Amino acid sequence: MRTLSLLTAGLLLASGAAHAVDEAAAIELAKNNGCLSCHSAKEKIVGPAYSAVHEKYKDDKDAVASLVQSIQYGSKGKWGRIPMPPHPGMSPADIKTLAEWVMTIKP
Template sequence: MRHLIFMTASLLLASAAAHAVDEATAIELAKTNGCLSCHSAKEKIVGPSYIAVADRYKDDKDAVPSLVQSIQRGSKGKWGRTPMPAHDTMGQADLKTLAEWVMSIRP
């Protein structure tokens, strides 16, 4: 029984590590794709801060897919009158990395 508990705990830790957000990669994606021209972690620039986004979606089980869609297709009216341009040339893996990273940011 002890062996089974250890194996289960090991699998859970490995799974969490596999799904952990690679912050350095996400920041590089944000820089490369112009995200940091309009957003910052803590303060509103043109668009909302990443902390504000994470806070708004913290209880939404579909937050990551919703953010992926907003990043890819752009959005209008969610955070005021200024629209967010589409980033439709980004791949799904990069979009997901950015969305997961935004959701991981805490004050």
């Protein structure tokens, strides 16, 4: 059974299905939740560019979990003196979608 699970996981990874992010849905979430007021893909606005976030966390195996925490609870001091506000009203699934999407935006 474990061999079958590993084989299935390997096939999903090879096909890209395990890490597929619906970019259009993520962009819509970012628009609807005010993310794009402070962030953009390639340029710093108030907060860092998403590509800079990707660069900072690209070697961190827990990057998505770290970003989920920052989105949900806010953060301060990671990118300067301006804090990121929390987003407690967003669903865990939407927050995870945004975090995974941010990690796809390369410099």
